[in-house]
Amino acid sequence: xxxxxxxxTVNGDAVEFVCDxxxxxxxxxxxxxxxxxxxxxxxxxxxxxxxxxxxxxxVCSCLVLGAxxxxxxxxxxxxxxxxxxxxPLQKRFLEHAALQCGVCTPGFLVAAKALLERNSNPSESExxxxxxxxxxxxxxxxKIVHAVHAAAGDLRRQQKARKKRKAAG
Amino acid sequence: MANDSKxxxxxxxxxxxxxxxxxxxxKVTGRARxxxxxxxxxxxxxxxxxxxxxxxxxRKIDTQKAEKLKGVKAVITSADLPDFTGxxxxxxxxxxxxxxxxxxxxxxxxxxxVAAVDAETARRALKLIKVDYKVLPHVTDVDEAMKPGAxxxxxxxxxxxxKAGPTNVANVTTYGHGDVxxxxxxxDIIIEKSYKTEQVHQGYIEPHACLASVGPDGHGELxxxxxxxxxxxxxxxxLLGMEMxxxxxxxxxxxxxxxxxxxxxxxxxxxALSRKANRPVKLVMxxxxxxxxxxxTSPTSIDVRLGATRDGRIxxxxxxxxYGNGAxxxxxxxxGAMAAWACYDxxxxxxxxxxxxxxxxxxxxxxxxSAPMAAFAVESTVTLMAEALGMDPVExxxxxxxREGTRASYGPTYGPIGIVPTLEAVKKHPHMRARLGKNQGxxxxxxxxxxxxxxxxxxxxxxxxxxxxLSVGTVDVGGARASLSLIAAEELxxxxxxxxxxxxxxxxxxxxxxxxxxxxxxSSGMATIFAARDAIEQLRVRAAKAWGIDVKNVSWKDGKAxxxxxxxxxxxxEIAEASPNTGGPISGHSQVVAxxxxxxxxSHICDVEVDPETGGTKVVRYTVVQDAGKAxxxxxxxxxxxxxxxxxxxxxxxxxxxxxxDGRLQNPGFLDYRIPVCSDxxxxxxxxxxxxxxxxxxGIRGVGETSIVPPLAAIANAVSDAAGVRMxxxxxxxPRVLAAIKASRAEKAPxx
Numbered sequence: 048x049x050x051x052x053x054x055x056t057v058n059g060d061a062v063e064f065v066c067d068x069x070x071x072x073x074x075x076x077x078x079x080x081x082x083x084x085x086x087x088x089x090x091x092x093x094x095x096x097x098x099x100x101x102x103x104x105x106v107c108s109c110l111v112l113g114a115x116x117x118x119x120x121x122x123x124x125x126x127x128x129x130x131x132x133x134x135p136l137q138k139r140f141l142e143h144a145a146l147q148c149g150v151c152t153p154g155f156l157v158a159a160k161a162l163l164e165r166n167s168n169p170s171e172s173e174x175x176x177x178x179x180x181x182x183x184x185x186x187x188x189x190k191i192v193h194a195v196h197a198a199a200g201d202l203r204r205q206q207k208a209r210k211k212r213k214a215a216g
Numbered sequence: 217m218a219n220d221s222k223x224x225x226x227x228x229x230x231x232x233x234x235x236x237x238x239x240x241x242x243k244v245t246g247r248a249r250x251x252x253x254x255x256x257x258x259x260x261x262x263x264x265x266x267x268x269x270x271x272x273x274x275r276k277i278d279t280q281k282a283e284k285l286k287g288v289k290a291v292i293t294s295a296d297l298p299d300f301t302g303x304x305x306x307x308x309x310x311x312x313x314x315x316x317x318x319x320x321x322x323x324x325x326x327x328x329x330v331a332a333v334d335a336e337t338a339r340r341a342l343k344l345i346k347v348d349y350k351v352l353p354h355v356t357d358v359d360e361a362m363k364p365g366a367x368x369x370x371x372x373x374x375x376x377x378x379k380a381g382p383t384n385v386a387n388v389t390t391y392g393h394g395d396v397x398x399x400x401x402x403x404d405i406i407i408e409k410s411y412k413t414e415q416v417h418q419g420y421i422e423p424h425a426c427l428a429s430v431g432p433d434g435h436g437e438l439x440x441x442x443x444x445x446x447x448x449x450x451x452x453x454x455l456l457g458m459e460m461x462x463x464x465x466x467x468x469x470x471x472x473x474x475x476x477x478x479x480x481x482x483x484x485x486x487x488a489l490s491r492k493a494n495r496p497v498k499l500v501m502x503x504x505x506x507x508x509x510x511x512x513t514s515p516t517s518i519d520v521r522l523g524a525t526r527d528g529r530i531x532x533x534x535x536x537x538x539y540g541n542g543a544x545x546x547x548x549x550x551x552g553a554m555a556a557w558a559c560y561d562x563x564x565x566x567x568x569x570x571x572x573x574x575x576x577x578x579x580x581x582x583x584x585x586s587a588p589m590a591a592f593a594v595e596s597t598v599t600l601m602a603e604a605l606g607m608d609p610v611e612x613x614x615x616x617x618x619r620e621g622t623r624a625s626y627g628p629t630y631g632p633i634g635i636v637p638t639l640e641a642v643k644k645h646p647h648m649r650a651r652l653g654k655n656q657g658x659x660x661x662x663x664x665x666x667x668x669x670x671x672x673x674x675x676x677x678x679x680x681x682x683x684x685x686l687s688v689g690t691v692d693v694g695g696a697r698a699s700l701s702l703i704a705a706e707e708l709x710x711x712x713x714x715x716x717x718x719x720x721x722x723x724x725x726x727x728x729x730x731x732x733x734x735x736x737x738x739s740s741g742m743a744t745i746f747a748a749r750d751a752i753e754q755l756r757v758r759a760a761k762a763w764g765i766d767v768k769n770v771s772w773k774d775g776k777a778x779x780x781x782x783x784x785x786x787x788x789x790e791i792a793e794a795s796p797n798t799g800g801p802i803s804g805h806s807q808v809v810a811x812x813x814x815x816x817x818x819s820h821i822c823d824v825e826v827d828p829e830t831g832g833t834k835v836v837r838y839t840v841v842q843d844a845g846k847a848x849x850x851x852x853x854x855x856x857x858x859x860x861x862x863x864x865x866x867x868x869x870x871x872x873x874x875x876x877x878d879g880r881l882q883n884p885g886f887l888d889y890r891i892p893v894c895s896d897x898x899x900x901x902x903x904x905x906x907x908x909x910x911x912x913x914x915g916i917r918g919v920g921e922t923s924i925v926p927p928l929a930a931i932a933n934a935v936s937d938a939a940g941v942r943m944x945x946x947x948x949x950x951p952r953v954l955a956a957i958k959a960s961r962a963e964k965a966p967x968x
Contacts, residue, residue, distance in 0.1 A: 069336065083253040084246020086471065088421045089503040093886035096421055124246040137244040141236050144851035147694030147859065149243035150250055150422045150471025175895040182886060184419050184472050185694055186855055187862030188894040 055116045057082070058126025066113035072106075073097045075113035076123060084124040084153045088182065095181030098154040099123045105161035107180075124153035127160065135201035136160060136194070145194035147185035154181050159195045167203050171196070219746050221812060223908050223915045230706045231914060234851045237698040238717060239469075248469045251425030251441030252500045259427070260289055260331040262489050262499035263338035264482065265345050266509060267320030267327050270354035270575040270879025271367065274318055274347060277328055281344040287337035290493035291345070293328045294318075297488055300457045304372075309544040311455050313578045314484045320349065321369065321543035322575050323880045324508025331489040331497045354575040354879040355384070358517045358540045361572050369543055369573035384573040386545035391553050391626045392566035399532025399564025403523025407600050411593040413928070413946040414872035415515040415540065418582045419863070419891045422471020423506045428486035429496040430456075436463040436490075440483055443473040443691050444730025448480055449722045455484045456491070463487075466721040467691045474863070475581030478732050479511050507884035511580025512873060514539040514548045518593040522600075528607050530616045533557055533625075535567040535593065539586060542578040545571055552586035555925075556594050557625035558664035559635050559817065561618045565625045575879055581732060583860060584665040584921035588867065588928050592946060595661035595929030600942065609660050609933070610648075613819075614639050617662075630815065634843025634907045635662060638819040641903055647821045647839045656825045656836065659933025663818045663925025667918035668733025669810030673726035674743035676704060676751050678802040682789030684708065686747070687720040688740040689728025693920075694859075695852035696736045702848055703741050703914065707748035709775030710788055726807055734918025737848055738909075739810035745913050751804030758798045759786045812911025813918055818842035820861065820926040826938040831954030833869050833935055839901040845909040845917030857923045858900040864927020866892045872947050 050065035057080065064079045076082040076099070085108055088094035092107040099108045100122035127134040136156050139145070146152045155178060162169060162177040169177065174195050175188070183191060242248040279291045294317040301307040311317075315326045328345050332338040353367035360366055361384040368382045400406060426440035436458060442448045442465075449465040452458070470477060486499040501510070516539050523532040535556050539549035549569030556567040567590075602612035617635045624630055642648065642660060652658060675687040686704045690696065697717040705712045729735065752772045759777030760767040769780045776785040795802050823837040840857040847853040870890045874882040883889045908915025928946050935953065936942045941960035945952055 067336065077252075082246070083249070086250065086422065087252065087500075088423070088471075089886050091503065091885055091887065094421055094503075124244075128245060133241070133244065140244050141240040144234070144237070144695065144855055146240075146243055147852070147855050148420075148422070148470060148472045149239075149248055150420075150469070152243055153246050156244060172895070175897075179893040179895040182419075182421055182891060182893065184421055184474070184863065184891060185859045187858035187892075187900050188897055189858045189900050190851070190855060192894065192899070 051114045053114060053117050055118065056120045058122060068114055070113045071109050072111040072113050072116055073108040076108060082123055082125050086150055086153065095158060096151050096154040098157040098181065100157060100161060105158055124156055127156060135198040139194040139198040139201065143190045143194035143197065145186065145190040151181060151183045155183065155191060163199050163202055168199060219808065221742055221911055221913055223910045224913055225908065228706060230702045230712055231846065231848050232850065234849065235698060235702060235712050237695050238701060239692065239697050250422055250471050251468045254427045254439045254468065255498065256427055256429060256496035259496045259498050260333060260493055261335045261338050262329060262331045262486055262497045263342055264326045264485060265328040265342045266505070267316060267323065267325040268880065269320055269349055269351050270323050270356065271352040272320045272349040273352060274316060274320060274327065275350055276348040278346040279328060282330060282341040285337065285341050285344060287333040288330055288341045289333070289495060290331040290489045291328065291341065292488050292492060296492060297455065297484065300454060307454060310451060310480060313544060314481060322577050324505065324577060326485065326509065329485045329489055331493045356574050356576055356875045356879055358515055358538050358572050358574065361574050362538065369575055373545065373573060386541065386571040386573055389550040389553055389569045390566065393623065394564030396532050396534050396564045396566045400523045402525065402531045404526045405601065405604050406521065406523045407597055407604060408521045409597050409600065409944060411518045411520070411596065411944045413516045413589045413592060415512050415576065416867050416871045416873070417507055417512040417889065418474035418476035420472025420474060420476055423501040423503060424482050424510060425500040426483050426486050427496060427498045428483065428490045430487050430491040432494060434458060434462050436487060438463065438465045438483060438487065439468055440465060441468050441470050441477060443470065443477045443693065443732055445691065445722050446689060446727050447730050448483060451480045452484050452487055456487055464721055464723040467719060470691055470693055473693055474583045475585055475732060476511055478730050479580045481510055503886065504884040507889060508881050509577055511578055513582035513585060514541065514579050514589070516540065516589040518589065520593045520597045522597045524601050524605060526605065528605055528612055528615050530560060530562050532564040533562050537567060537590060538570040538572050540574045540576060540579065541571050542574055542576045544578045545573065546579050548579055548586045552590040554626035555587040555664055556590040559618060559662045560616045561622040562625065567625065583863065583924045587663065587665055587925045588864060591661060591663050591925045592928035592932060595926065596932050596944070599933045610639055610643050613662060631910055632907055633815060633817060634905055635817040637905050637907060638817055638841045638843060641841045641905060642819045642821055645821065645839055647837060647901065650837065652823060653825065655828060655938055656823055657934045657936065657938025659822050659930045659937060661820055661926040661929035661933060663922055665734065665816050665922040665925060667738065667813035667816050668735045669739050669813040670729035670733070670735055671727055672739040672743040672810050673728050673807045674740060674747040675725060676744065676747040676804040678751055678788065678792045680792055680795060682792040683714045684710065686715055686717045686744060687725055688717065688744065689720050689725045690736045690740045691731045692719055693731050693736065694855065695849060696740065699737045699848040699852065700740055700744050703744045704748055707745050708752065708788060709773065733813070734816070734920040735813060738813055738912060738916050738918045741848065741914065741916050742810045742912060743806045743808055746806035746808060747804040749804070750806055751802060754802050754804070755788060755791050758791050758795065758802065761798055762786065762794065812909070814845055814909030814911060816843060816917050816919065816922040818922045818926055820930040822930040822934045824931060824934040824938055826935055826953060828957055831950035831957065833948060833953060835865055835898060835931070837898055840923055841903045841905065842919065842922055843905045843907045843917065844919045845912065846906055846915040847904045848916060850904060853904055853919050854902045856920050857902040860921065860923025861900050861927055862892055862897060864924045865897065865931065868928045868931035868946055868948060870947055870949060
């Protein structure tokens with residue numbers, strides 16, 4: 048086995064690792080970098096539990112090779128909170144009881160963040176289709192959809208307040 | 217008082233509120249550690265070789281080449297798992313299911329395993345193991361397996377008639393009362409129908425995973441995703457010839473179980489590999505392995521016969537229920553037979569359960585195991601009868617529903633139960649008056665589940681700062697820590713935030729049965745109340761000591777010790793702070809067999825739209841009404857209702873194990889075994905009813921399972937209404953619905 052050296056950015060931090068050519072980004076995150084927030088539910092891109100953002104794009108990290116992320120930016124669930132302040136999606140998931148077992152939650156949070164970054168005011172059906180690549184077996188998705196909808200409102204309000212401050216100052 | 221489980225109808229301050237769960241932040245930040253998230257120094261990676269044949273004799277396994285591969289530290293076969301079980305019975309079946317012993321009984325049956333320095337080396341080692349199979353004829357269909365001349369799965373299984381040859385029917389059980397034949401004699405209308413349901417999987421998102429470590433001193437540790445660390449400990453220790461006390465099992469966070477994690481599969485193998493290699497071994501199933509080789513629920517074939525008089529009274533009911541058990545005998549047909557008629561008050565009733573062996577994986581529990589299929593057959597027939605009588609299906613059910621004092625078809629006489637209230641709520645629900653569009657139909661169905669109590673143990677410690685640590689032994693599958701913390705805080709009279717609930721490992725608490733049978737909050741809730749009352753006794757003693765009065769003059773109210781007379785009360789915090797000088801640590805303990813789990817009933821309403829061109833079905837509206845006894849944390853009760861309904865929708869419309877003629881599973885992945893995704897479902901409306909369980913201090917009943925019981929039937933009734941043809945085979949996938957529509961059109965079309 049000859050390792051491949053990779054330099055990349057994970058949650059804003061410069062990271063270097065050596066991986067086998069066959070290892071996936073998910074293997075690298077979990078086994079080399081100690082970031083076990085992303086889960087392997089299937090290994091075939093069908094469940095979305097391993098969702099991460101790669102240069103802002105939502106991907107299943109089980110379908111990306113570790114060697115492919117040279118020079119790119121990766122964002123995982125571990126990077127969602129701003130210091131000790133939870134991301135509105137994280138807060139709303141808790142408030143709405145949008146998780147039961149919680150194993151799919153990191154993937155849902157990342158996928159929902161990707162949605163809200165491109166669509167700040169999604170309809171119910173837009174939320175449902177944007178999250179259709181993430182499987183949850185506990186909740187029936189009901190409370191997840193409500194939580195994402197509420198977080199979208201929070202983010203819009205935050206943005207409005209930011210704009211107002213900018214205009215004032 | 218301390219261990220009195222009678223319902224007291226107190227006014228709650230905290231129970232019933234929607235607080236934040238204490239394990240929430242860990243679960244939204246990626247910190248929560250599940251089965252595959254732990255690692256240990258020097259850890260190896262395990263992998264399992266599985267049979268590609270549905271049925272075969274294993275003549276020889278050659279592991280030499282694999283053992284010689286660099287980086288391989290252990291290779292095991294069944295020879296490394298000697299039989300400590302006595303060679304028969306359920307434990308032997310568990311052992312043989314974990315690793316084949318001379319014969320492979322289903323596609324995916326484990327045959328050998330390796331532990332190596334990394335996953336790639338382990339995979340290469342598996343390829344170097346040579347297994348010499350003699351392929352045998354197989355059977356994977358329930359009805360085929362019962363025919364004379366069918367391939368025999370377990371030659372040791374015989375019918376009760378000893379002269380007869382081996383059979384695939386491992387057991388036959390009968391439930392009911394009255395004179396069924398005489399009952400049918402009184403009926404004005406008799407409806408007979410046969411139904412079939414395909415095998416489905418629990419579909420938990422987290423595959424089975426564990427980290428095992430056994431040393432040459434016989435001590436071992438197992439970190440594992442499980443619904444029952446104590447049961448896993450007992451099984452693993454017994455199968456490996458270890459002493460139970462020498463094996464500590466810690467349950468990880470569990471990424472869904474639904475019954476599928478009540479049974480050991482890979483864990484004894486991981487421990488055996490670790491013992492042989494003398495290194496920790498991490499073993500994780502792939503999704504394909506989960507489908508092929510864990511424990512899905514039964515495929516079934518059910519005949520129902522129902523007789524009623526013209527005034528709408530059911531006078532006789534009979535069901536023959538054939539449940540596939542996989543390759544080993546189970547109790548699944550019996551459970552189905554017990555649950556079948558439980559919703560109704562029927563004078564002459566019978567159900568017969570058959571345990572049918574198949575070359576499929578050993579069946580495990582799946583949320584209210586066996587009841588959904590029984591309800592599908594019964595509730596479809598009940599609706600057919602209502603139609604034949606020209607009665608409203610809800611009124612017909614109300615007229616025949618079981619009530620307090622009804623003798624259940626499976627034996628007991630009911631106390632206060634919720635079937636009539638759920639039906640009354642359905643009758644009043646706006647959903648029932650909503651207009652249906654083109655190609656849409658509506659269905660209603662009821663469901664029942666027994667619920668379970670069982671052995672339970674809890675510790676409650678009062679820390680010196682006056683906050684409380686609660687240790688329970690039932691795994692938290694979906695918010696139980698929050699509910700149990702609410703209960704502890706309620707009983708002690710302190711704020712919810714001052715309680716921290718911990719799930720104990722097997723070395724830290726007495727035995728607890730598994731989190732199954734909807735027992736987590738019911739039974740650990742009861743143990744928590746008793747442990748809190750035990751702690752309160754001690755708090756009163758300490759307060760009495762401080763005041764220098766007799767403890768019988770000290771009462772406990774709202775988190776304070778109160779003395780008769782004009783003394784200032786002492787808060788829990790004040791007593792805790794003083795505890796080092798008044799007798800040392802304060803804690804409460806309880807151990808109970810939590811009897812009296814109240815039975816549970818639900819009624820569901822479902823609207824669907826069927827596309828007559830494709831046979832595709834979309835659920836457009838869904839409502840769950842269920843009795844919770846007392847909803848401790850309503851959010852998570854609603855979540856159980858919604859989750860069970862969603863699983864039922866998947867079962868009814870899409871999910872099915874597809875076996876090829878070669879006996880191999882054709883769809884062991886989430887792409888081809890399609891569970892509902894977010895865009896498949898509507899919001900699922902819920903209505904919680906609270907009919908207190910008289911056998912629980914807070915009136916709690918289990919809530920987790922009943923919600924999966926009515927959906928198959930509710931959806932079948934809705935699809936049949938929409939498509940104009942009765943659906944009798946689940947899943948009602950597009951090809952099946954389309955074929956039924958076409959057949960019905962052909963039947964109705966004028967001939968010639």
